[in-house]
Amino acid sequence: MSRGVSRITLQDVAREAGVSLATADRVLNGRAGVRGATADRVKDAVARLGYRPNLAAARLARGETYRFCFVLPAGANVFMRMLAEQVANTANWLATNNAYIDTLRVDVFAPETLASALEGLIGRYDGVAVVALDHPRVRAAIDDLTASGIAVVTLVSDVPSSHRLHYVGIDNIAAGRTAGTLIGRFAAGRRGAVGLIVGTPALRDHAERQFGFTQVLAGEYPALKVLAAQESLDEDERTEAIASRLLREAPDLVGLYNVGAGNRGIAAAISAANRASDLIFIGHDLTEDTSRFLLRGVMDAVINQDAGHQSRSAARVLLSHCAGEPLLSEQERIRIDIFLRDNLP
Amino acid sequence: MSRGVSRITLQDVAREAGVSLATADRVLNGRAGVRGATADRVKDAVARLGYRPNLAAARLARGETYRFCFVLPAGANVFMRMLAEQVANTANWLATNNAYIDTLRVDVFAPETLASALEGLIGRYDGVAVVALDHPRVRAAIDDLTASGIAVVTLVSDVPSSHRLHYVGIDNIAAGRTAGTLIGRFAAGRRGAVGLIVGTPALRDHAERQFGFTQVLAGEYPALKVLAAQESLDEDERTEAIASRLLREAPDLVGLYNVGAGNRGIAAAISAANRASDLIFIGHDLTEDTSRFLLRGVMDAVINQDAGHQSRSAARVLLSHCAGEPLLSEQERIRIDIFLRDNLP
DNA sequence: CGTTTTCTGATGTCCGAACCTCAGAATGAA
DNA sequence: TTCATTCTGAGGTTCGGACATCAGAAAACG
Incomplete structure (x- = not known):
């Protein structure tokens, strides 16, 4: 509510470093054309002032939209139904953050089908979360996606030998x-x-x-x-x-x-x-x-393994990767929950 | 990454409803001066287009800064130390979201001290999270805070009879x-x-x-x-x-x-x-x-009871309350974790 | 019917950062 | 010293929404 406490902005950093806004911006966004010594002065100022870029403003300025695809098994398995539901919730949340989720349901037990479905995603999405089958064809498809610049996270079931960005699921x-x-x-x-x-x-x-x-x-x-x-x-x-x-x-x-x-x-x-x-x-x-x-x-x-956590975690990982934001990896570990009659939620 | 998929903005809603941007804005922000019929047309358009306001832009425009105070026990109890640490992490995260956390450590076992510490927070903060002692004086202090427009959440230990906004902790x-x-x-x-x-x-x-x-x-x-x-x-x-x-x-x-x-x-x-x-x-x-x-x-x-979850949950509850954003209450339930040797994180 | 009152539209500024251009300064090499 | 290269500063525009102001339109009223 208060408008008194003013944030530290890039302006402040620039002033502190004795450079212009443009230069400070160049340093922070890794653009070329700044001498090493000047860049260091800016970095020092950032550290001294404890500058933290305003995420909201950065996203707004970037004006990018991210498209993610969640690839889930087609079967009517209860857990997978719950997961699909949570993915829908997550999509709802992401919609307020410039990101969109499509859900694709494929037969997991058919590696060929899954692999070609994955390959069909190239160029159409910025990130993919997939409940994967650990099979050479699928691994190859994941690697192709990664190679073409799409972030891939495996969900629930991992393909450790692939180049996936992250595994969201339990041990x-x-x-x-x-x-x-x-x-x-x-x-x-x-x-x-x-x-x-x-x-x-x-x-x-x-x-x-x-x-x-x-x-x-x-x-x-x-x-x-x-x-x-x-x-x-x-x-x-x-x-x-x-x-x-x-x-x-x-x-x-x-x-x-x-x-x-x-x-x-x-x-x-x-x-x-x-x-x-x-x-x-x-x-x-x-x-x-x-x-x-x-x-x-x-x-x-x-x-x-909490379906909601996994769905949200996958979305956060993809989003922060695509937007180049830092990720609190410790927060993204999925826990093995034990439920007895007494600690049901 | 894609700039192709364009979000639905308030502009689109206004066009769809056949009103001006200003009117659409009045309706969505509950400002006076719009006939019922017109307001309905706008609301219909919102529903039809599935308009979701861009949180980043909204926060930026509002330009508000939120100040929260976390009141924790002074003792050197391990759990409370971990909680304090997690609160520091949370503060770090909040800093990129226009919100600041101060931590105050008081002797929990002294209801008078706790109560007067709480009352000293009036006017200086927008929200308070407190590990509370369930005592009439403390309850009264919480009610005073609430009455003066400060959002209060109890953390770890609840005061159910008070007017606190929310309890973040386990059963x-x-x-x-x-x-x-x-x-x-x-x-x-x-x-x-x-x-x-x-x-x-x-x-x-x-x-x-x-x-x-x-x-x-x-x-x-x-x-x-x-x-x-x-x-x-x-x-x-x-x-x-x-x-x-x-x-x-x-x-x-x-x-x-x-x-x-x-x-x-x-x-x-x-x-x-x-x-x-x-x-x-x-x-x-x-x-x-x-x-x-x-x-x-x-x-x-x-x-x-996960200290990190509790700290982040308290922050999210306070932040979304102050910013008038919706809250996924289902996501804010703190679970009772059981750990055996085998499912340690 | 004219006059209030109530709506609505047009327009503008601001938030903080990303990204762009261009002019001029500093630096290096010849 | 001169000229070509880097650098750097100044300025602008954009994103989407919040909020404000004012003029004109529409409705309500006597």
Whole structure:
């Protein structure tokens, strides 16, 4: 509200350095035609006065518009639906910041499709966020985008070997380990089998979670035996069938870890078998379903990666990269959330 | 980068509505002198075109500077030190957004001091964030600030009965319940005593955590008996003495829950008694110490409220309130984080 | 019908930085 | 010393909106 406290402007810096506004501007924007000694005087003045350029004014003057494309999986997976929703919110926010988001939904399981979709984005966008499949064709497409000057961030699932600018998502090995520790500790001394259900090992995030999980259980909870991983393709019917069979065939089943989606099917199977109270069930992604399952005691913990955070983080990374603004990388780390019945949001 | 995609400006809205720029401006800024029918035409045009005012331009034009004061406890408590540090970071960020933060450190345990410090802020700031003590004098001071047009948010510890604009912090009852469930489940069937250490019951957040914790243990884990709460004043020496005594005098001690600070003292006592591996120890606030204790297995879980999030959230709430901008309240909820050894950031 | 009163349009300035041009100063080389 | 190169200063324009002023149009009123 106050108009009293006046900011330090470039004018002030120029005066302090004993140069003109134009020169100060040249130094700060790296334009040619300033002697080293003069540039140093300006930089000194910036430091002395603690000058911070006014972001609002800079963006306005630049008058640029940034176009981003978010490439999301086509499937009807709950988490991906939530992510798409959050991307829409983010778009809304970006609209007040000279940036626009288009969303493109493609079949993630088809590397060729994904790769050519990505390549079709060249020249039409300034930045791309993609839920990527770790496949050579996709990696090549990402590198092509990067080479043509488009900023690429991977979202949720990474392609570490590519030239992507940034990965926005959790460490999935750590997430799997977290699930392992929770099951191990909740089982506390009990002996028996633990079921493991994955969507598909072709997805890097699923494979990593599985790895982290089995690593912890094998290493630290020898009383618990991890059964062979079952593929669910993230479908409720299949997870239900798998869970039912496990409950039937493994009488010593102590816990279940679902690496992917399809928790509803598992919950149904557990309820049907009347095992809600003693079977430990841990899964991923906080949704209406899973929070209900937590409250009812069917699920014991949910490991979550916040869709809203990821969407906003991707947008911030792209925006600040394109606008050449600094980024607080520490703020952009996506955390592995653990939700119990008691700390639901 | 692209200059092609042009934003929708107020100009466009005015043209679409068939009015002049001045009239469109009057409608959007609620200035008098526009007939209802005309105003509706403008609003329709806004909706049709999906006009979103350019925040950067608006702030620039307004040319206002906002002054905020963060009132933090004077003590050397680790969490509060981290919070102060994050407030400094936030100040840095705000400086590029026409806003300035001063930090004021006062003795929280003295309601009179806190209240008069708050009242001294009247007229000098546009917004105040305060780690508040829930006391009538403090509540009155907050209400005075609010009445004189200053936006007040409570930080970390709330004063629910006051007219504060917003509370930035976690639900501490839920945090206590979370600790209770973790201890209950990690103890899994064991029978015995659980020690409870609080900084001081005078702090609302400590009292609430204690309440949530005992509620869960009493209700759901009857095999675990919660011992009488011990006051530590958040000091390492006292927590160490308390923990040592509990370890000595309660041979059936299964777990320890520290509601406040001073985890270092407890860790020392546990290590000295050689009980790291079997005693369950849960505390609050992720610091260098506590994450080390997690890794070493001395602590079993840390419940955290992110200092950076809270500081930034408070700043965003104050800024958007003062600038009359909309707020995504869903984004401003502070979560109760659970950290195990495996999901440390 | 004329006269108030109430609207509306036209126009301008300002915010702080980005980016541009051009004239003149300082510097270097010949 | 002269001429060609750098530098540097001065000035302007632009971005999109906030806010102000004033003249003229339209509506309300007696």
